[in-house]
Amino acid sequence: SGFVKIDTVARDITTYTDAGLAYGVEYIYRVAAYVGEETSDYTNTASGIITFFTLDWIEILGGDFTFGKNSVLTPLADDYEIMQYEVTNSQYVSYLEEALARGKIFVSAVSVRDDSSSGALYCDLSDPENKISWTGSKFQVLAGFDRNPVAMITWEGARVFSEHYGWRLPTEKEWEKAARSTTG
Numbered sequence: 001s002g003f004v005k006i007d008t009v010a011r012d013i014t015t016y017t018d019a020g021l022a023y024g025v026e027y028i029y030r031v032a033a034y035v036g037e038e039t040s041d042y043t044n045t046a047s048g049i050i051t052f053f054t055l056d057w058i059e060i061l062g063g064d065f066t067f068g069k070n071s072v073l074t075p076l077a078d079d080y081e082i083m084q085y086e087v088t089n090s091q092y093v094s095y096l097e098e099a100l101a102r103g104k105i106f107v108s109a110v111s112v113r114d115d116s117s118s119g120a121l122y123c124d125l126s127d128p129e130n131k132i133s134w135t136g137s138k139f140q141v142l143a144g145f146d147r148n149p150v151a152m153i154t155w156e157g158a159r160v161f162s163e164h165y166g167w168r169l170p171t172e173k174e175w176e177k178a179a180r181s182t183t184g
Contacts, residue, residue, distance in 0.1 A: 056084040058178075065177045066184040074173065082170055082178045086149035087161065089131050089141040095161045096123070096132070096139045104160075107134055112157070122157030 032040055059081050067074035096112060099105045105122065106113045112123035112134075125134055130152035131145035153161075155169075162169050170178065 057081045058084045060174070060178050063182070065182050066180060067173060067176055071184050076173055076177050080170070080174055082174065087153075087158075088147050089150050090146040092123075092150040092153065092161060093132055093139045093141055095164055099160070099164060100139075104164075109134060114156075114160070120156045121154050122160060123154070124152045127152040 059079060062076050062078045062080075064073050064075050066072065096105065100107065104115065106116050106119060108117065108125075110124070110126040111121055112125065113119040113121055123132065124130055125132065131142040131148060132150070133140055133142065159169055
């Protein structure tokens with residue numbers, strides 16, 4: 001009881017991607033197989049919480065810091081967290097695959113954009129510095145570059161990545177305080 005039919009997949013399909021999932025929410029599934037009019041028993045329930053890849057976050061305490069090229073002493077009132085390391089190519093590909101499954105991006109051989117061929121540019125696939133490519137059916141990272149920081153992503157591409165996971169980009173002052181600390 002309490003289960004609803006979420007999809008009927010094609011013949012011989014053994015995997016199913018549920019693109020409507022949210023992070024941190026537990027989902028419970030039972031599966032039944034159909035062949036013509038015959039139906040198997042439902043499987044036992046399987047559950048899991050959808051989690052994001054491992055990230056290291058650090059806390060930055062509010063307070064004064066030196067800001068800008070003239071090193072002006074500037075206050076930052078609130079504490080905040082920021083990712084300790086840059087987003088990697090594999091992490092960005094995970095986002096792209098999820099956004100594609102949800103219909104949130106438009107992909108061509110040379111770019112990833114919001115929802116149309118003339119929409120906001122997120123990722124320039126044609127730039128040689130970019131280590132992410134599109135095969136026509138999936139994204140892949142050039143061998144050996146999985147853990148390298150993602151390159152050729154626009155500010156909009158970084159913003160939608162962050163918002164996809166319920167985060168936000170740091171402000172200019174937050175980023176600079178994290179980078180410079182209180183040492184100037």
